[in-house]
Amino acid sequence: MIGFIIRRVLAMIPVLFLVALITFFLMKQAKGGPFDQEKEVAPSTIALLNRKFGLDKPAWLNTAEFNNRMSADGPFAAVRGLFDSQFGNYMLNAVQGDLGPTYASKGTETVQDKIKQTFPISLRLGLISLTFALVVGFPLGILGALRQNTIFDYFSLIISTIGFSVPTFVTGLVLLLVMSKVFGIAPIKDPSVWEGFSMSYFPPAIILGLGTMAYITRLTRSSVLEVKRQDYIRTAKAKGLGDRVVILRHILRNSLIPVITILGPAVAGLVTGSFIIESVFRVPGIGSEFIGAIGSRDYSMIMGSTLFFSLLVALGNIMVDLSYGLIDPRIRNS
Numbered sequence: 001m002i003g004f005i006i007r008r009v010l011a012m013i014p015v016l017f018l019v020a021l022i023t024f025f026l027m028k029q030a031k032g033g034p035f036d037q038e039k040e041v042a043p044s045t046i047a048l049l050n051r052k053f054g055l056d057k058p059a060w061l062n063t064a065e066f067n068n069r070m071s072a073d074g075p076f077a078a079v080r081g082l083f084d085s086q087f088g089n090y091m092l093n094a095v096q097g098d099l100g101p102t103y104a105s106k107g108t109e110t111v112q113d114k115i116k117q118t119f120p121i122s123l124r125l126g127l128i129s130l131t132f133a134l135v136v137g138f139p140l141g142i143l144g145a146l147r148q149n150t151i152f153d154y155f156s157l158i159i160s161t162i163g164f165s166v167p168t169f170v171t172g173l174v175l176l177l178v179m180s181k182v183f184g185i186a187p188i189k190d191p192s193v194w195e196g197f198s199m200s201y202f203p204p205a206i207i208l209g210l211g212t213m214a215y216i217t218r219l220t221r222s223s224v225l226e227v228k229r230q231d232y233i234r235t236a237k238a239k240g241l242g243d244r245v246v247i248l249r250h251i252l253r254n255s256l257i258p259v260i261t262i263l264g265p266a267v268a269g270l271v272t273g274s275f276i277i278e279s280v281f282r283v284p285g286i287g288s289e290f291i292g293a294i295g296s297r298d299y300s301m302i303m304g305s306t307l308f309f310s311l312l313v314a315l316g317n318i319m320v321d322l323s324y325g326l327i328d329p330r331i332r333n334s
Helices: 002-029 043-052 063-072 075-082 086-095 111-146 151-165 168-182 191-195 199-228 231-238 243-271 275-280 286-295 299-327
Strands: none
Touching: 002 086, 002 299, 063 075, 086 299, 111 151, 111 199, 111 243, 111 286, 111 299, 151 199, 168 199, 168 275, 199 243, 199 275, 231 243, 243 299, 275 286, 286 299
């Protein structure tokens, strides 16, 4: 088990590097820079800001510095000079745990500070939405499978189809209109409301969890139906075991594996927050911060948030793999 965990953690390193590489490449394809929209700032000031944050250096490889150090300091210094670029310096600092300053704050705040401020809000929102998805989706899928082709089954299919097919921004806007026009409730709250746990989290959390709930419902239903048809279920019933024992000990336990497989990415996706839902409900979470960073070309915030999201997804997948052995002892991580 320890060897498995070590291998999976080591496998995360090239994945995170590849994510950073692709993110940086796509980020640089967008026109403009973090200080280009500062119309009231003189070009000389923008040049100083670019020099301060290293944006005046080449994006990928610094061949000029390589040539200078090769002739003056030798090959080892030359190699270091070759990677004295925006991407090279960022990755070097990221390995040391420094995700850099945010360009929007002109260096007064770091990316780590922003993540510490916004991630707890997204975490609370994601945990509530995940709880809603599991509490509603799992029983609904089980009920539909055990009562196949009945009104319960049709109800679960209708609910899951609606939750899976209707975009979250549509259901979010509809909920905003219903709460404001019909009930006279203002669903968009002041930023201070989100600092602690409050009822304000429930409307965006339910909308955020609808898609996951629908997916869990359908996957649970199909998994239970498949297990019900297995030979060992018929054998268990032939031995005289009651329906409750067969369902709890055999059907449900063996039906959990496909559901748990999707929980790793689902948990990471819900916890990091939905960009659309946080924007619709004005939730000051990490998703909203990420959207703002894209609009302002805040390179360090974009890179740091993307790496943070990727790390959560990777850790979620590791936890899913480890949970397999707890559910089914036949599965061994080797």
